[in-house]
Amino acid sequence: MGNQAVQLDELISQDYRHGFYTPMEVDALPHGLSEDVIRMISAKKKEPEFMLEWRLKAFRHWLTMTEPHWATVRHPPIDYQDIVYYSAPRSQQDGPQSLADVDPELLRTYEKLGVPLHERELLAGVAVDAVFDSVSVATTFKAKLGELGIIFCSFSEAVQNHPDLVRQYLGSVVPYTDNFFATLNSAVFSDGSFCYIPPGVRCPMELSTYFRINAKNTGQFERTLIIADRGAYVSYLEGCTAPMRDENQLHAAVVELIALEGAQIKYSTVQNWYPGDKDGKGGIYNFVTKRGDCREANSKISWTQVETGSAITWKYPSVILQGDNSVGEFHSVALTNHYQQADTGTKMIHLGRNTRSTILSKGISAGHGSNAYRGLVKVAKSAVGARNYTQCDSLLLGDRCAAHTFPYIEVKNASARVEHEASTSRIGEDQLFYCQSRGISAEDAVSLIVSGFCKEVFKQLPMEFAVEAQKLLGVSLEGAIG
């Protein structure tokens, strides 16, 4: 047991592999937040008037709001005036016209992260939009996607080139008044990805955004907007990393998904922001609002997330099931180690008839980690025949970690069927013994049991991501034998 604990510590203390910092010349605004800062962000991005107005409305609303504290997370107060709200690599000021224009230093950074921005590379099946601090630095495969009528570009470009689409859909799922962090994002968001799939088009490759926080003292506030028109299909991936720093950095993103009639959106996240060191120093505060809207009949939105990074994760990817027969899914693996805290889950709002939702949440807590599932399943009176199945399981590794479950179930329709199940346990001594008696080392046994525990979620991930997620979990958990 003692020996195992030592191995566990060694394994847990594996280094964060994306913690390097790329020195870049940056064009950044002074820290602090005011209407002037928002005007400057908007001016830098040469935005049309409606965007600036929207940002200012959001900012004025934000001033009336107070920071929420209901989550099961603890952190020192955030000084919103001490954050840099805009930082861009200087070489990117005018925006790259093609990959050849991208600063080689940036390309090397992404290379190092394992995200090739060259279109011929290994991950040739994936189109990538790379966001570095506040701006999008490169989007690959644009031309090929353009042939199909698919728009995949940075948010700034979309505002320039497709203002009507942006105006129609921006804030239609997450209004600027939604919550403290979403409102802040609405006021100051700097970039992000935009994607529109025209009617009847099945996007032939995975679309992907890779977010990187590089500069110090900056907050990253990106915004993603994905619209799948009638009968369209898209699979979207999101990855995140940041350098290792002693101070905490804020990441408050907003993601809006809209699925029209018969459309399907599959959104996968592997979140690996810097989690802080083993004493809980530093790391990213990941306070994100993600919501999908199955706006018309027979649509489907599916969220898959693997959350291994961030000092604090606080997010609830949700689906509003408005269209009849629409389907919402949420698959999640959240791992907390050292002093990481996660309060995550989902909301499934059933409004349409015969709407269905499935929630599968796997929480793993190790060290002093704290992991909470918080979810809402709401069946409105109009949702005749609604169906929900929820399963949340927690695995505990170590006697100082914590796992909590807070499912809210609100049902106003007698024809609804809602089921919730949850269990919490640690890795069984008998399971470990069984593996070890067959010559499998303790670490491998733990890793085996953990991957078995997460299997149902991983199989929802696109292949490249599934491999990465598996590896990530292995690294984050090595030595976590209790």
Place this chain on the structure above:
Amino acid sequence: MTNGTRGPFVNGVLARFAEEHEGLPGAALPWLRRVRSDAIGRFAELGLPTTRHEDWKYTSVAAIERRAFDTPFDASSNGLAERALARHALDGTHRLVFVDGRYAPGLSRLDTLPAGAQVGSLAAAIAARPDRLEDLFVADDEAPANGFTTLNSALWADGAWIDLAPGVVLDMPIHLLFITTRNDLASFPRNLVRAGAEAGVTLIEHHAGPDDASYFTDAVTRIVLGKGARVAHAKLQQEGRRSFHIAAIHAEQAQDSRFGSHAFAFGGQLARSEIATRLGAEDCEAKLVGLYVGSGRQHIDHHTCIDHAQPRGTSREVYKGVLDGAARAVFNGRVIVRPDAQQTDAQQSNRNLLLSDSAEVDTKPQLEIWADDVKCAHGATVGQLDADQLHYLRSRGIDEAAARSLLIRAFAADTLEGIEHAALRARLESLLPGGLPEAA
């Protein structure tokens, strides 16, 4: 924190305390005066909870807030209490009857009690042996509180006092019958139960009142279990359909003790029960079972909390609800496993049957786990009668209404498991929803 609201209700009870506290039991005891005045002070700060409090998110007490209730105590009998007693009495029990919040010795009946067992009115016990009660009241003062429990601490006028010396086991249950007879009346019953080491008792806390009166009951029951003690508490809530019923039951368990709670809620316009137990030492067991049956515009809320504070505790919780009409049920079941409570085994389930499209259920089973060597699970379901089961019964010649009744009854009936007392069991069976129709 002055986040509660102040309406006729709050102003009414504050005024009442000022006028009447000199006449409440134990007014001559300095420590009890202090407990009461501290409580009313806290209540003045807290006010009634609002739906902005997480624990009251689904239950609005605005309907109470808008009302001013009377509290005149009038010993004259109007015959209602006697008629209610005839209807609600249970054979084979010791019986303490409280009418409009005060002990009614003429209606109560205590059989011979073993030596070392004290069973009676709390007001009388405070007058006779205040020293034996002080620590219980002071401990209570430190327990987490909301507006309603603090109000009870300030204004209680009577209730049951049950004190069992170590090893004393009562064979017959004690039936605590609280009858309200008047419209506009507010009563604040307080029950204190102390079971010494290896002592054992079954309590039936029973609240009833007329359907045509609108009144308010704010009850608090506190149970302290010594080492190896066994206490079974059954609550039977049959308040009138226009009444407001808010109650808290708090148990504190010592080593090897067993606490069983059955909660049956049928009545009230707005009814809420908070049932909490703290497994404060090793090897405790707790079992919480509940059934709520609502129709019309009833609102029935249950908040339970099982707090595993020490190793090797076991808890089982099963709550079921049957909702018809425009009734609304709220269930919140909290299971806490604290860092020291290794080898805890906790299972919880909440199942709801919705019989009408206007009925509503809001359920939140929650687990908060701070230890690793535990087995914890919870489940919650909301659904309607199973179409296949209905079809099965109908294909065997049972008509639709009877088939529905049978299935509803089958759903509800297993909450009676563990109720051994014949008269109580028969009474509960007669109150269950559904059932076989009378033979033609």
